[in-house]
Amino acid sequence: MDAIVAVPEVCVGIDVGSGFTQWMAGYVGSPSPVWKGMFPSTVGLWTREMAERHSGRHPSVISVPAAGMDMVVGNDAVMHVRPEDLMDTLTVEWSQSEGWYALFLAALAQAVMGIRDAEDQPVNFSDVLLGSNLSVAVGVPQALFSTLRPILEKKLNNKVDFTYCGHPYSLPIKTRVYPQAGAAAAAIDELSNADQPVGVIDVGTFTTGFAVMVKDDNGEFALEYPRSGGIESGGGRVARSIKEWLQAEHRATLSSAEVYKAITKGTWKIRGVEIDIKTQVGIAAKPVVADIVQATRDIWKGGDDLEIVAIVGGAGPLVAPGLMEHFPQGKLITDSQWCVVKGLAFMAGVEI
Ligand SMILES: Nc1ncnc2c1ncn2[C@@H]1O[C@H](COP(=O)(O)OP(=O)(O)OP(=O)(O)O)[C@@H](O)[C@H]1O
Numbered sequence: 001m002d003a004i005v006a007v008p009e010v011c012v013g014i015d016v017g018s019g020f021t022q023w024m025a026g027y028v029g030s031p032s033p034v035w036k037g038m039f040p041s042t043v044g045l046w047t048r049e050m051a052e053r054h055s056g057r058h059p060s061v062i063s064v065p066a067a068g069m070d071m072v073v074g075n076d077a078v079m080h081v082r083p084e085d086l087m088d089t090l091t092v093e094w095s096q097s098e099g100w101y102a103l104f105l106a107a108l109a110q111a112v113m114g115i116r117d118a119e120d121q122p123v124n125f126s127d128v129l130l131g132s133n134l135s136v137a138v139g140v141p142q143a144l145f146s147t148l149r150p151i152l153e154k155k156l157n158n159k160v161d162f163t164y165c166g167h168p169y170s171l172p173i174k175t176r177v178y179p180q181a182g183a184a185a186a187a188i189d190e191l192s193n194a195d196q197p198v199g200v201i202d203v204g205t206f207t208t209g210f211a212v213m214v215k216d217d218n219g220e221f222a223l224e225y226p227r228s229g230g231i232e233s234g235g236g237r238v239a240r241s242i243k244e245w246l247q248a249e250h251r252a253t254l255s256s257a258e259v260y261k262a263i264t265k266g267t268w269k270i271r272g273v274e275i276d277i278k279t280q281v282g283i284a285a286k287p288v289v290a291d292i293v294q295a296t297r298d299i300w301k302g303g304d305d306l307e308i309v310a311i312v313g314g315a316g317p318l319v320a321p322g323l324m325e326h327f328p329q330g331k332l333i334t335d336s337q338w339c340v341v342k343g344l345a346f347m348a349g350v351e352i
């Protein structure tokens with residue numbers, strides 16, 4: 001054990017979104033996060049019958065002894081759990097559910113395993129971390145922040161014992177909770193020189209979050225609470241209308257994963273013929289843009305004082321052209337889908 005105890009303190013940013021769970025990890029004070037990962041926020045019960053069918057193999061199953069049940073997460077849940085048996089990721093109670101906790105732990109395990117592989121450590125690498133706390137920053141939607149922060153900080157500041165993909169983990173964690181859109185500001189270089197308030201719009205799967213950040217006397221961004229919040233509209237709505245359009249116009253039935261691929265590519269082959277869907281994606285994005293414009297009109301009081309409006313989140317590229325017609329100071333941030341979790345990694349202690 002002595003030879004491997006020298007691993008520096010590890011910090012991990014984790015964002016359990018309604019569509020995707022992402023993590024980014026690094027060492028305290030390292031120049032940037034070093035590892036990252038992402039999987040669908042899909043979770044369901046892992047029944048005895050499923051376990052019998054998979055004996056000997058280890059799909060992404062999480063066992064938390066305290067919960068008394070096994071859950072399967074990510075792409076394995078997409079493959080093995082019937083859609084009607086999946087847990088609903090869209091309720092206010094979601095962040096306090098066992099399903100959310102399973103996705104959080106899977107992200108934590110992947111981060112620790114990623115570091116172990118990179119360091120060429122033995123399989124019991126997780127034991128190495130027993131001596132030092134893992135510093136974790138986790139994101140929650142802005143609207144739920146003040147309710148969830150005390151609950152989650154109490155629940156996630158402890159030793160967590162669980163099994164993931166057949167490996168046992170016993171990790172002491174020290175967790176801080178941050179609002180998603182506000183955390184993203186820490187990862188956006190373009191905002192660092194602003195001397196007036198800046199806005200962040202985080203366009204996710206089912207939700208869009210808003211934050212206004214104001215520099216304090218030390219030049220650090222602080223969240224302006226009354227002008228931060230969220231609505232239930234996002235990329236999932238664009239995907240749903242593209243799926244319906246492909247069905248109605250081309251008699252093509254696409255899975256959710258295929259629809260996202262088609263939207264990202266801008267084209268899709270149906271019965272061997274390539275269909276251009278870019279114009280239709282623009283049309284499908286319009287109601288989401290309208291929802292965001294309406295919400296910012298209310299929450300931001302128009303937002304004319306904002307020097308920059310940073311557009312982040314996985315669905316940022318879909319709505320950015322429409323939003324920039326309304327906000328000439330709008331900027332689509334590169335790698336928009338990674339901004340929130342990168343900001344969280346920063347909050348956990350990685351220097352960016
Ligand atoms: N390659 C891709 N795979 C999946 N989704 C993609 C891809 N490219 C863009 N998207 C879009 O990104 C969205 C997911 O964004 P993001 O990961 O920010 O959401 P989330 O954080 O899970 O959701 P929320 O913020 O609502 O909780 C999808 O709904 C889709 O519209």
Ligand SMILES: [Mg+2]
Binds near residue numbers: 180203205
């Ligand atoms: Mg999100």
